[in-house]
Amino acid sequence: DSGVTQTPKHLITATGQRVTLRCSPRSGDLSVYWYQQSLDQGLQFLIQYYNGEERAKGNILERFSAQQFPDLHSELNLSSLELGDSALYFCASTYSGTHSSYNEQFFGPGTRLTVL
């Protein structure tokens, strides 16, 4: 168990809908990262938050957004869902988002999103 929790574990929804995925980082971790894992794209970095602020952005679609709350949990919002958004969504956390070193990212168990 990495200490990172994600809810829900599974989500089935229809095209055009909006969903929210939730992530609670390890106790004490300030940085949260979101990744998308699909069969044809592998693990793709979406976005990073550090202590409530956006730190880095990857290939995140405009239909997707995220935020990190004062208690450091994070939510990933996916809207106007398309069939191609079906994937596993992982969040990872690490203590520090500083530029002076690199710290291990601890991954949660993921949320499997199925868009029908």
Next chain:
Amino acid sequence: GENVEQHPSTLSVQEGDSAVIKCTYSDSASNYFPWYKQELGKGPQLIIDIRSNVGEKKDQRIAVTLNKTAKHFSLHITETQPEDSAVYFCAAANFGNEKLTFGTGTRLTIIP
């Protein structure tokens, strides 16, 4: 941006034999190279990492080598066991841009 290529995509080895997975990266600024193991239904778990000031690192049956000139790094698993069966991902990052760029994964199967 960074691009990481990983080979092979699938690998089957006899229990007790060694397994080698290779990755190449494109961005010479990358200086951190972790390897993750992902078991079915779970998130990736870090098994070993190497930084660019080191050429080789070993942890029991697992070792990673890095050739910065050629932009290659490899994972070596010796004396493989059935529990080593999983998907392995290499990744690259640099301290100035913390996002991990992952390879496409290698499905390793250990044959008893």
